[in-house]
């Protein structure tokens with residue numbers, strides 16, 4: 001169940017030594033010039049001269065849009081206990097954007113992280129849509145047989161959108177039916193190019209609404225044309241091509257490495273050290289989906305280039321799937337096996353509250369859910385962190401330093417409401433510690449026990465009054481002091 005295999009680590013190390021002596025050229029994928037529109041100028045969402053050049057021969061063996069639609073519904077009927085099929089909108093040509101949700105409680109809210117995979121963002125990169133169907137079917141076939149499949153089905157809500165761009169696929173070109181590159185169509189943090197909602201493509205709108213509705217912890221979109229795991233930022237303020245890390249750079253490097261090192265040979269790349277790259281370092285783009293997800297959705301998104309050849313022969317698909325299988329599974333499972341998870345409660349009512357969680361020194365926040373107050377903070381292991389929970393109307397609380405090692409940490413917070421004069425009220429005297437003064441939330445020790453006990457009693461009292469919400473509250477998994485069993 002180790003996320004990275006020891007031998008690939010060793011090979012990675014050997015490669016790093018090799019790279020030192022040979023001065024690796026990291027200028028990007030070999031076929032980037034000319035064919036890839038990152039070079040058509042970052043500001044043009046319209047694709048010029050993008051002539052279809054996909055032959056009938058190449059298309060043979062790939063599912064058509066209608067075949068894919070049938071496969072999605074067939075999956076839904078074959079694995080109804082662990083899935084739900086829904087649509088997030090329609091393409092320009094009215095094709096539904098079908099999503100498969102995989103979970104033992106699909107369609108229900110749970111105190112669990114959610115992950116999304118998006119395939120076929122670019123119409124002429126069809127590998128993702130095929131591989132995602134293989135992933136869904138593999139999970140269905142191996143649930144309760146394979147520990148990783150079981151872990152994912154039981155502890156994650158996995159949403160799979162096999163094609164974000166069915167029209168582009170049918171037209172056999174990169175953009176959508178309006179010939180707009182969907183991975184340049186999102187609002188950008190530096191430039192206002194895409195801010196006019198009237199020009200936004202329906203596929204882009206569908207993704208944005210989806211991200212605003214679901215609370216995704218992390219995600220990945222699948223592309224072709226290179227072999228690398230790409231992470232934010234994708235663009236730079238001055239448009240220069242240089243390494244430009246986001247506040248969670250280390251965490252993104254960790255996530256990208258989980259993918260590349262679990263892959264057949266991504267981590268052995270000669271172009272990208274360790275098989276991962278910062279987007280702007282490779283080549284800057286603007287209006288990309290990845291950066292928007294991180295900024296506006298609090299969703300840690302990777303852009304995965306999973307085959308050197310954008311449109312390989314269909315006969316190669318099973319091998320590509322095999323090469324990516326452990327990467328995909330380990331990336332999704334890393335949401336459960338690592339990071340800091342927990343719930344935030346109000347001390348006075350015992351109710352969960354949708355506060356947010358910050359890591360000291362990292363300028364980003366992860367929000368807890370409205371229903372359960374659960375949060376899921378992916379973070380690179382092997383370091384010490386101070387976690388701060390906050391919520392408007394409550395006093396923020398920080399942990400002592402938490403050492404995050406090879407597994408996830410469970411950390412619940414009970415926040416004290418501000419009194420009318422801005423001071424803490426109620427539980428202060430019961431607390432037994434001077435937690436109001438140093439704002440420390442002691443993870444261990446008798447104080448926490450007492451504190452939790454008092455809150456628990458309040459919680460029970462609350463539940464007796466509100467039986468309606470009791471059933472919801474009892475379904476959560478990350479109960480205090482019960483670390484996730486992996």
Ligand SMILES: *[C@@H]1O[C@H](CO)[C@@H](O)[C@H](O)[C@H]1NC(C)=O
Nearest residue numbers: 077078079080081082140143
């Ligand atoms: C779905 O769950 C029900 C009840 O647990 C069970 O009887 C049924 O066999 C399951 N179906 C499948 C396809 O797993």
Ligand SMILES: *[C@@H]1O[C@H](CO)[C@@H](O)[C@H](O)[C@H]1NC(C)=O
Nearest residue numbers: 227264265266267268269270
């Ligand atoms: C990875 O393996 C594939 C298939 O075996 C091969 O075509 C490709 O060149 C390899 N890439 C690297 C970076 O080793």
Ligand SMILES: *[C@@H]1O[C@H](CO)[C@@H](O)[C@H](O)[C@H]1NC(C)=O
Nearest residue numbers: 295296297298299356366367
């Ligand atoms: C998190 O919550 C804050 C405060 O309610 C809100 O301003 C912010 O937009 C939320 N972030 C995300 C990613 O939803």
Ligand SMILES: [Zn+2]
Nearest residue numbers: 122125223224
């Ligand atoms: Zn692409």
